[in-house]
């Protein structure tokens with residue numbers, strides 16, 4: 001059997017930080033941030049960690065699907081900001097919701113994490129599992145250097161996820177996941193280096209660091225081609241896709257990608273204005289909002305493209321019918 005998305009949910013922390021709020025603590029402005037990125041505000045966790053955001057999503061999925069947690073075979077969390085290296089954030093979610101039968105582990109693929117995790121999740125269904133949850137969740141605010149205006153203005157916290165269930169019909173029509181570790185150091189976070197000879201000297205670099213130019217150019221150059229290749233694998237034309245759900249990193253990148261794949265711009269919903277870049281959470285939050293707005297209808301057989309791109313470097317596209 002194949003994996004089918006049967007429920008969606010998202011959760012963002014309550015506190016909203018606007019561009020104007022940031023301009024009181026950084027040499028930046030609402031004008032610069034909104035024109036260069038499309039971001040106007042972001043949600044920032046206060047006394048909540050990544051597992052807390054993911055637990056809220058998991059609870060919403062169980063509630064909306066009216067299923068008991070013991071029915072779940074797996075809990076996967078895509079995150080680059082786990083609460084701990086161990087226990088995994090997925091394991092914390094599994095314990096908190098009482099999914100006593102579920103295996104649980106995190107997937108580290110930065111902003112491609114959700115499409116990577118969805119693909120991995122389906123492997124469990126293809127080999128006999130029946131039901132599980134796949135969540136993208138981040139508290140990027142805990143690793144952002146709030147003195148660095150080139151990155152501090154870009155990121156936000158949040159989580160989104162789906163319930164994936166076994167179905168006799170194929171719903172993930174094509175996958176195309178890529179990685180290029182040669183360029184990996186263009187976006188780094190939570191660097192833990194070996195201690196020098198038994199010194200307690202702090203070798204670690206917790207902050208997210210990014211070569212914005214490198215990543216921007218990578219996104220515009222490599223991702224459109226990945227989308228077109230995946231559509232070929234699915235034997236679908238661009239026109240047959242109802243909605244393109246791309247990682248919400250930057251408005252200008254979305255504009256460029258729509259032009260490069262020659263698809264109508266109106267098929268590329270965006271919400272980075274409200275949430276900033278939430279890395280692995282951005283695609284599931286966007287999907288959940290599109291369902292909430294009735295623009296994506298579960299069970300309608302609509303064709304979606306889900307595309308992530310970012311740290312690793314990683315990038316990847318799934319063509320999915322819902």
Ligand SMILES: O=C(O)C1CCN(c2ccc(-c3cc(CO)ccc3Cl)cn2)CC1
Pocket residue numbers: 036037111154187211212213215216219249250253277279309310311
């Ligand atoms: O000067 C300008 O206009 C700047 C130029 C640099 N910008 C960038 C650069 C890279 C990203 C980015 C980040 C990730 C990490 O999740 C993934 C994917 C992308 Cl494309 C976002 N913004 C902001 C505006």
